[in-house]
Amino acid sequence: MKTTLWATLTANGNYAQSSPDNPPKKEALEDFAAQAKAAGNFIVGRKTFQEMSDPSRVSQEEMVNTEGPFAGIDIVVLSKNIENIPGVTVVKSPQEAISYLSQKGHLTALIGGGGDIHNSFLEQGLVDEVIFNVAPVLEGKGLNLLIDKDNYRFKAVRLLDCKPLGSDVVQLRYAIDR
Template sequence: MKTILWATLTANGNYAQSSPENPPKKEALDDFATHAKAAGNFIVGRRTFEAMQDPSRVSQEEQVSADGPFAGMDIVVVSNSIQTIPGVTVVSTPQEALNYLQQKGHQTALISGGADIHNSFLSQELVDEVIFNVAPVLEGKGLHLVIDKDNYQYKHVQLLDCKALGSGVIQLHYAIDR
């Protein structure tokens, strides 16, 4: 199964943090929905999933619900603190998430939310491709994507595509060399 990590970064390379002052760009959210529909699934962490439910953070069209834009998709939440969420599958590890989606017959898994989830998939070398949407904002304090928190390690990547999504968002799509 091919695994694709989808993330939004700031122009200075931080993992973009959404807030009322810095909401996600519509073009990036639309792109996420397109990738999720193509994969038929997505994997997120608990905090990201909860943020996707919060009407103060996302519009009604963007909320994850039984009748929203993600209806009929396999949504997997990786969490160690909760056991069940109605309508989604909850697992405790990245590998469990991939195993579940593979058993369901998916050819691609989309890893889409939370720096902790992204970093756990990257550090366990479970990612084949990355899609970075670079938002036109500089962020003073932010989180980073990390492939190995204990060592200075490099992973070479191959550029697959580069395109403008609109509103200053640039998308970079890479394959990770293994």
């Protein structure tokens, strides 16, 4: 199964932290929805899922029902603490998420969020492709995406595509050889 990690970075390379003062760009969110529809699924962490289903944005029920933005999409939430969330599949590990989606017949898994989730897939060498949306903002102390949090090592990537999404957001797509 091909796995694609989708993330937004700041212009100075941090993992972008959205907040009311720094909301995600509409173009990046629209791209995520398009990528999720193309894959037929996405994997997120519990905190990211809760933020996505914040009632000020969209209710959890609307998100997974037949009329929500992710209707018909398999949503997999990675959580070690929560056993059940109505309308989604909850798993405890990246391998379990990939196995579940593979058993459902998906050829691609979209890893959509949470720095911890992204880093766990990267550290375990489970990512074939990364999509970075570079947001037009500089951020102070931030989080990083890491292939190994304990060692200083490199992993070569190959540029597949580069395109503007609008509102000064640039999307970079890289292949990672596993």
